[in-house]
Each structure stands twice: as C-alpha cells, then as structure tokens.
Amino acid sequence: MARPRSEEARRKALAAANDLIIERGVGNLTIEEVAARSGVAKTTIYRHWPERASLIIDTVRMTFEHVSTPDTGSLRGDLEAFFLGMVRADLSGKVGHIMPCLIDAASRDPEIEMLLDRISIERQQPILTMVERAQRRGELPPSLDTRVVIGTILGPIVFRKIVWRQPLDTSYVQSCLDVAITGLSALRPIPVVPVVPAVAAD
Amino acid sequence: MARPRSEEARRKALAAANDLIIERGVGNLTIEEVAARSGVAKTTIYRHWPERASLIIDTVRMTFEHVSTPDTGSLRGDLEAFFLGMVRADLSGKVGHIMPCLIDAASRDPEIEMLLDRISIERQQPILTMVERAQRRGELPPSLDTRVVIGTILGPIVFRKIVWRQPLDTSYVQSCLDVAITGLSALRPIPVVPVVPAVAAD
DNA sequence: GTGTTCCGCTACGTTAGCGTAGTGTTGAGT
DNA sequence: ACTCAACACTACGCTAACGTAGCGGAACAC
Numbered sequence: 115m116a117r118p119r120s121e122e123a124r125r126k127a128l129a130a131a132n133d134l135i136i137e138r139g140v141g142n143l144t145i146e147e148v149a150a151r152s153g154v155a156k157t158t159i160y161r162h163w164p165e166r167a168s169l170i171i172d173t174v175r176m177t178f179e180h181v182s183t184p185d186t187g188s189l190r191g192d193l194e195a196f197f198l199g200m201v202r203a204d205l206s207g208k209v210g211h212i213m214p215c216l217i218d219a220a221s222r223d224p225e226i227e228m229l230l231d232r233i234s235i236e237r238q239q240p241i242l243t244m245v246e247r248a249q250r251r252g253e254l255p256p257s258l259d260t261r262v263v264i265g266t267i268l269g270p271i272v273f274r275k276i277v278w279r280q281p282l283d284t285s286y287v288q289s290c291l292d293v294a295i296t297g298l299s300a301l302r303p304i305p306v307v308p309v310v311p312a313v314a315a316d
Numbered sequence: 317m318a319r320p321r322s323e324e325a326r327r328k329a330l331a332a333a334n335d336l337i338i339e340r341g342v343g344n345l346t347i348e349e350v351a352a353r354s355g356v357a358k359t360t361i362y363r364h365w366p367e368r369a370s371l372i373i374d375t376v377r378m379t380f381e382h383v384s385t386p387d388t389g390s391l392r393g394d395l396e397a398f399f400l401g402m403v404r405a406d407l408s409g410k411v412g413h414i415m416p417c418l419i420d421a422a423s424r425d426p427e428i429e430m431l432l433d434r435i436s437i438e439r440q441q442p443i444l445t446m447v448e449r450a451q452r453r454g455e456l457p458p459s460l461d462t463r464v465v466i467g468t469i470l471g472p473i474v475f476r477k478i479v480w481r482q483p484l485d486t487s488y489v490q491s492c493l494d495v496a497i498t499g500l501s502a503l504r505p506i507p508v509v510p511v512v513p514a515v516a517a518d
Numbered sequence: 519g520t521g522t523t524c525c526g527c528t529a530c531g532t533t534a535g536c537g538t539a540g541t542g543t544t545g546a547g548t
Numbered sequence: 549a550c551t552c553a554a555c556a557c558t559a560c561g562c563t564a565a566c567g568t569a570g571c572g573g574a575a576c577a578c
Contacts, residue, residue: 116552215420262491269472289464296502297495318522357526
C-alpha cells in the first residue's frame, strides 16, 4: 500500500517502556510517559499497541531473550559457567530489575502470568539439559524430581537476588552449587557410584 | 483531653488496607478505596495516617507478626516442622500474597525497603537458631557461611512459592531439606571472608 | 453534665492519565 | 510523480484519586 509502520518508532517506544517499567513498575506504566520519553507520539503508540498489556508483553519479551547452555564436560563446570556468567549478569541488569514487578503483576493479570510461566520454563530448560547430561555421565542419580532439581539449584541464586536483593558474589554461588550438587547426588538411596571417571563397569 | 482515636476505625482501616494490598498491590493502594471498603471516612484515615506510606507500613507490619522456632531435637525435625507448619501456611496465605508486591515496592521506596530488610532478618532468625543448635550437636560443621545456610535452606522453598508461584507440597519440601542438610554437612569449612570483599560482584 | 475532640458525611478544586479526533507533514510503495 | 497511510502535534472530554474544608452528631475525659 503506502507506508509501513515505522520500525524506529517501535524501537524507541519499546526502549522507553523498558526503562519506565524498571523505574515505576509494570503496573504504573503510562502511555503518556512512554510517549514523552521516547519522542513517539501517543497516537502512534496506540496505533502500534491498542492495549497497554500488549506493549508490556512485547517489552518484557524483548528483555528476556537469549539463553545459552554451557557445556564444559562436568556438571559443576556447566553450572558455574551458567550462573557466574549469564545468570549473574542478567539478574544484576534489566532482568533482575523487571522480575519483581513482573511477579507481582502476574498475580493480578492472567496474561502476564502466562508470559511469566513461559519465561520460567524457558529459563529452567538450560539447567535441565545440563542435569540430564550429568545423569548420562553418572554424575547424578538417574531419576530425580525435576522440581527439586530446579528448586535446589536455581532457588538459592534467585532467592538471594530477587527476594533478598543481595549481590551474587562468586563465593556464594560456588558454595550453593556445592551444596546442591552434593545433596542431589545423595538424594536417592539408590546405589550410586561416586564421581569417578567411568572406567566402563561392564 | 476529650476523645481518643477510635481503635475500631484503625482496625477496620488496616484490615481493608490489607485486603486491598493483596488485590491491587502496594503501589495501587488508594485511600479512597480503603475508606469505601472499611466504612471508615476518608478524613479519618488521613487523620490516622497522614501519609499513604505509613498506612502501608502499619498494614504490612501487622501481617508479618509471629515467628516461632520449633525445637524437636534434630535439625531435620526442626526444619520440617518449621517449613511444613508455619512457613507453608504463611506463604500460602496473606504473607505469600503480599510478598511479591512488597519486593517490587522495595525496589522503588527506601522506606519499604528498610521494612522488608527488617522482616527478612526477623524471618531468617529461626533458621539460624536451629542451625546453631545443630552445630552444637555436631550435626553440621562448626563454621558455615550464614548467607549460604539461609540461601540453601530457605531459597528453594521461597523460590518455588514466590517466584514460580507453585504449591509447597510435602514431598518437595522434604526433598529440598534433604539436599540442603546433606550438602551443608559435606561443605568444607571455608576461610572467613573479609568484611570488605576484594572483588565486588554487582 | 459539660466540653472537647473525633467521627462520618458531603463537597470542593486539582491533577494525571485515559483514549479519541482533527490537522498538516512526510515518506515509502507504485 | 502520485498516492495513501503513518507520523507528530494539539486539543478535547472523561474519570479516578488526590488532599482539604466545613458540618452536625456522638463519645469519651473530666
């Protein structure tokens, strides 16, 4: 036809919305202020996102993007790389700032709740992958409760950053990983060969 | 002199405020609605709490009250009683509903942040007491990093309920406690961390 | 009892943000 | 070159909530 939606307007509006969500929270995001800060006209924003919720969802989706899954050869190495790298940076940055008000909003808005559920599942996937690899290598018992795996590995990290709002220093992360790995290894009374280079026990 | 502040008005307003905080979140609490729902006149509410923040703080303080410290003779027994009893009821009730928006508000309001810090410390005390008793009994190594103790014990529980918004079923709690206790028992005592961290993480 | 102060009520002006309409300009498709 | 939609801008009426003021009545201290 005539003229496509301005990609620049979209980009600017999303960036402003991102900042404002961090500053004021998901619940207090106003189109008016997004317009003022981004330089994009209010009417244009309404044209791109007819409902406030859709702007929020696009913004949040943009923030939670990449997830990588390290593969170092050992569970401990994988988890350490994962948490001291991406997760720490993430939780100390935009993700860490948006997370609390997103959780809050989820308890009140089904649409955001679904979004958060999706994000949660996405974020737990790398851990499950690393754990499965460890199980194949014999580093962990073969049958573990997924909820417990996620809870004991991810729980102490996220808890400290999100709930307690404290920094994730290296020694904390390492100790928590020690506890989780040791505890999970011993979890089932199933006879488990200690972590020794598997010399083909057949 | 003449007439003391009505205790009933105060009580009614706080109850309504509590409900509304759960429904709408700390950030969206309006005096107008507290007045409408409680039956207490708006002017009266302003007389009792000149600033919105003080009403919020009083309300939250009222919600987070009692903390008991079980003493069953073993760390495992103590923790199980603690988490499957009070903590589970708490997190499934008002506390669990208020917590997320309180965390969110804390990132934006220093006064609420201080309140939440105080609450956090109060809530970690029972665990520290139970752990210290266990250390005296020889169930745990004598020198443990407090942050790690709290993180690995409380983290998986609070994480599941607050961040993942999933129920705290008994088997989950028990398995997480198994992991934490086993892991902490095997944790090698680490040299005391200096007060001022050399490498700041965050 | 008397007096003072609090309570509930109604009303007020003010503000922020909503979502929409209208106008002129600009820029990408054809 | 032409066209048509998207753009920025201004303005509008509407609503929710703000915080304050003034009123009569009621309760508690004395």
